Amino acid sequence: MGMLEIQKLSKIYNGKVSTRALNNIDLTIEQGEFVGIMGASGSGKTTLLNMVSTIDTPSSGKILINNQNPHQMKKNQLAQFRRRQLGFVFQDFNLLDTLTIAENIVLPLTLEKKSLKEMDEKLKAVAEKLGIVEILNKRTYEVSGGQRQRAAIARATIHSPVLLLADEPTGALDSKSSRNVMEMMEKINQTDGTTMMLVTHDPLAASYCHRVVFIKDGELYNEIHRGQNRQEFFQEIIDMLSFLGGNAHELSAVRV
Amino acid sequence: MSFRQFALNNIRRNSFTYIAYFLSSSFAVMIFFTYLMFIHHPDILKAPIGLSAFYGMTLAAFITFFFSFLFVLYSTSAFLKARLKEFGILTILGAQRKQLNYLIFLENMIIGTASVMTGMFCGLLFSKLFLLFGENVLDLKLDMYLPTEATWITVVSFMALFLILSLMTTIFIRQRKAVELVQGSSKPKKEPKASIWLALLSAISLSYAVYLVAQDDSDNVPLALLFDIIGLYFFFTQLSVVVIRLLKKNRLYSWRGLNLLWITELAYKMKDNARMFFMITMVTTMACTTGGSVLAIQKYVENAYTESPFAYTVSQRENFDSKKQKQILSVTQKIEQTLTQKGIPYQKFYTDTIDLDFKNIGYIKFIRQSEYQEMAKSLSLPLASLQDREALLLKSPLVIPGDLSDTVTHLSFENKQLTKSLENIKIKDRYTKTLFPSEYTAVVNNQTYDQIVNVLSSDPDIIDHKYHYLIPSWDNRTIPDTNSIEMKTGLELQKWKDSLSTNDTATLDGFMTSRSQDYYTRKQLTSVAIFIGLFIVAIFSIFIASFLYFKLFIDLQHDQRYYHELSKMGLSLNEMKKAATKQIAILFYIPLFFAGIQTLVGLSTVNPLFSSTTNTVISGIWAIGIFTVIQTIYFLIVRARYLAQLKRVMV
């Protein structure tokens, strides 16, 4: 039994034209695993992530996180589940611009009414780990994109979630910052053993994962595992993407 | 798509934000029109209080117009500020400034014209209703008429208002650079800095205003008001920043639960809010003070009735020598006839009284002990055995307090002759009881009274001769019903008096005052004041509420994104409601709180102008209470609509 179990998951968006965004997805992620999700634009990656993060509800199928089905919970219970068990990092508008970086990071803890001492300790630990101690008292618009993303990771992990979900966290960053952010995620995965699920277009970011799952037109297409060498893995991902064809050149052209 | 269509579509898309602004503008137009309809009514001046109503409503119309101007100015500029980014994008897309100006101008004029039309339509629709309402208050037949004058004045003035303000707003846009437009208001605002000096200035101004008020001198009032305004302005812009900063610094409080959310949100919007709080506080204070004063006057009018023991008092005419007169029309006879006819038992008392002036005190009415004792039995007033030059002092609760303090033991005459023969009068006992309303009455024994009369014998007119009618079956502890026998009898006597020709009037042997008639005419005046004041208060409260609504909905997009992110993070629906409610409640109730304090301080300064039975502070509390209830209704509506919008983005 994995930490995250996705069983026969489908999602249909009912609009003027109904879109089948996900079709019969089965996926298991083990405790402590770092999994990347890749695929062409519109293939359903964000949809899958939103299902897992309980932001959206599946049309059919089941999601179990630590053997719990969040989609059967009541709304308030679900909110609590999200803020205790899950952590999120998104491409943009992660941080609230009315708050300082430090306030942003401790926000999940203040909602849980943790003691000031505990918050300070955890803030210090996570800020040191992510190298953002100097910017803690700055406002969000006073720091760089890479720093902002690291702050977002800090916020997503300060409460030690069981599952960290990231949707294109490096989407708006240059390769140096991307590398830096991915190293931080890898470090958290290694030291805290946090299970991670990462959606990305970026082969470089994906190469930090243990395993990359490819989605095509809402269905699982393939998956590749990382061996010892990250560079090799990176090449495999590129190959896979070009094999996927169609939009692949657009994906691999991002940066090599 | 033509430019006009583009403007129309813009309004349609922003209708959620515009709705409150549009409705309150329409409401203002309607009220303005209603006032004009009364002012220009052909029959308005026929009522006894028509002239007061006329002036009152003219003033009210001006106030309405002035505040409409401010309201529209504030609302449009706030809305433009929120849309700077949109204008910036249009500029980048190649829209010329001229086109942009035209767009804004067009949008404003469309809404303005729609407001004028809606307001006029509702005004005409409800005109019969308002006239009926007015008829009741003014006690005058006001027929429906075609209010052409009111109509064109309303249309012209409000169209001019919207035209001028539309032109002004385009100037506001013209001054901005394209870059500023693109960055718009979404640029995160820096937290405002507080200056210690300005905060100090605020504290000093407010203290000085309080000091001036405490001086109890009506000349100080304008100066006190000025310092109060200065103090309050800097209080909101400076001290508020300090308070928020302290709140944030206290992490034990701010880093707990939802506090972090609303405190930082408050800090973020502080600069905008501070000025708005100031304006709203001033307007609310005005509304509550007006309301409180009207209520206090009404209370005074009621007390004047309940503190009058005699239903009728007839003062004999001065220099009226009944022997010389061929014909005498006796007022007392008429009253007695009327009462006997109706089978109403009465007691009649006769008094001779003298008003005497005393050093540092003013006039006190003197009455003979023998006459007093007769009345005292029926009125259950205190009795006393009095030596020469001793007085039993009765203070009417309606007397303006302050002149005669409890420490005074002796009364010294202003009149030198009286001082020579009587020296002074010793106050033996004092009671707060009414014999004659609004006056101090001193009871002295007959010898002393006669001695005074003797000294002043050169002027026989100094003695007032009066008859008082006590009617035990007419209870004056509660205010009378219009259908009560007392009211009807009073009206009958009044009609009799009014029906007399000038020749007849010359033969009257005295003047009648009737407590029910006095009450009735005073009551009418206050009704007019309430009638006018009510609309003004309604306008103020609606302007305030819709401005706050406007403010909230301008920031809606920002707030939606904000709560959407938080919701993903695990903020529950209930927590969102709590945090957002706090945010809205702060907007509504902080100005109300400070306006409440100002109103109470303001009204307490005029309290000495009223008698001790009328407490202006209590009237003020009533006014604030009513205003709070109205604002709470708006608060609940705005909150419900706002939360519904936020709920949509909660995952």
Ligand SMILES: Nc1ncnc2c1ncn2[C@@H]1O[C@H](COP(=O)(O)OP(=O)(O)OP(=O)(O)O)[C@@H](O)[C@H]1O
């Ligand atoms: N809220 C929605 N309503 C209707 N259709 C939607 C909605 N969200 C996504 N879709 C559709 O579902 C499909 C999958 O979208 P999704 O956002 O998951 O793609 P994605 O893989 O994340 O793409 P990208 O790489 O561009 O972010 C697309 O065809 C999209 O148009």
Ligand SMILES: [Mg+2]
């Ligand atoms: Mg996506």
